[in-house]
Amino acid sequence: MVTATTNELQEQSPAPVPTVMRAAVYRGINDIRVETVPVPEIGPGEVLIRVHCCGVCGTDLKKIHTGSHSAPRIFGHEIAGVIAATGEGVQGFQVDDRVMVFHHTPCGRCYYCRKKTPSQCNDYKRVGVTAGFEPSGGGFAEYVRVMPWIVGRGLIKIPDGVPFEQAAFVEPVNTVYKGIRNLNLEPDETVLVIGQGPIGILLAALAARTGAKVLTSDLYPARHAIAANYGLNHPIDASKDDVVAAAHRESEGRGADAVILAVGGNALIRTAMDAARPGGRILLFAATQHSEAPFDPAVVCMDEKTLMGSYSSSFELQPEVEEIVFDGYRTGFDLTRLISHRFSLEDSVEAIRVASNPSGNSMKVFIQP
Numbered sequence: 001m002v003t004a005t006t007n008e009l010q011e012q013s014p015a016p017v018p019t020v021m022r023a024a025v026y027r028g029i030n031d032i033r034v035e036t037v038p039v040p041e042i043g044p045g046e047v048l049i050r051v052h053c054c055g056v057c058g059t060d061l062k063k064i065h066t067g068s069h070s071a072p073r074i075f076g077h078e079i080a081g082v083i084a085a086t087g088e089g090v091q092g093f094q095v096d097d098r099v100m101v102f103h104h105t106p107c108g109r110c111y112y113c114r115k116k117t118p119s120q121c122n123d124y125k126r127v128g129v130t131a132g133f134e135p136s137g138g139g140f141a142e143y144v145r146v147m148p149w150i151v152g153r154g155l156i157k158i159p160d161g162v163p164f165e166q167a168a169f170v171e172p173v174n175t176v177y178k179g180i181r182n183l184n185l186e187p188d189e190t191v192l193v194i195g196q197g198p199i200g201i202l203l204a205a206l207a208a209r210t211g212a213k214v215l216t217s218d219l220y221p222a223r224h225a226i227a228a229n230y231g232l233n234h235p236i237d238a239s240k241d242d243v244v245a246a247a248h249r250e251s252e253g254r255g256a257d258a259v260i261l262a263v264g265g266n267a268l269i270r271t272a273m274d275a276a277r278p279g280g281r282i283l284l285f286a287a288t289q290h291s292e293a294p295f296d297p298a299v300v301c302m303d304e305k306t307l308m309g310s311y312s313s314s315f316e317l318q319p320e321v322e323e324i325v326f327d328g329y330r331t332g333f334d335l336t337r338l339i340s341h342r343f344s345l346e347d348s349v350e351a352i353r354v355a356s357n358p359s360g361n362s363m364k365v366f367i368q369p
Helices: 058-066 148-153 170-183 198-208 221-228 243-249 267-275 297-301 315-330 345-356
Strands: 020-028 031-038 047-055 078-086 098-101 143-146 155-157 190-194 213-218 235-237 256-261 276-284 306-309 339-344 364-368
Touching: 020 345, 031 345, 058 345, 078 143, 148 155, 170 198, 170 256, 170 276, 170 315, 190 198, 190 243, 190 267, 198 213, 198 221, 198 256, 213 221, 213 243, 221 235, 235 243, 243 267, 256 267, 267 276, 339 345, 345 364
Parallel strands: 190 213, 190 256, 213 235, 256 276, 276 306, 339 364
Antiparallel strands: 020 031, 047 078, 047 143, 047 364, 078 098, 098 155
């Protein structure tokens, strides 16, 4: 486990690109092995990034634990680092640029993109960042290859003074901000966010920026203490309190105008719907595994509650997201405070274990190659 307490390690002078590197390779369900693999070769229009850090995302964990993707692969997509090499024809970027990278981007032209659902775009489903094997992000490795269509739209320079770890939050903040925008929150509304892990705190913090009253629910008091650092001061202790009753109590008996479910588990969908007022909105943000979830259809029909989802990012929102993350860091919106654990690449198996077993003392887990 990395013991450094600073937000990031200082970058040293550029080193020549090696031919092999270390990577955490997915070999099957619950089987991650740290191995030596070739450094990806790049072609025209591509860049090679030396990974500084990569956040461990819940979607990475689900892929590892469920076997939804074939092996071998190298996961990890919340990537920030330094350009180590550029291919022929690359414009606007050069070696030593500090960057973060999205692992997929929409075409911007198809039916789904025109209908403002870019994550359903066929191009968006094609991953364009790899550390080897089937492209899968690759951030759990020392180097990643970025393909041309990602260089053209999904490679973002990190401003001076912004740490790599802060920049690695750009992708998750984009996904969160998209969900908040889809809710169309208003200042006189009450919002309940169920779950105060890193994503739940981001959802609540961005919801609060609309002027709405934001209630936060979690089983762990330690997480509410972290949430308070982001101005979230209406906690509900789900280990003791009735979350539905609390949501009604804090909204003059109506129920929350919007409820965001920021944790997986279908059992909480009913809680979220019961906590919302008639005519309210319920946003499923963490329901990324296919299953069946029973609910009362009359609540949707007669009570006119809207059950909705939001998945992945929107590049139309990227300028605002960069302002939130980059300018925000300079004005106190320090997302590195959400990081509870930093592991070396050699300790990736332990990093996955910690991230897979959340507790009151664990929040965002980072791997630092």
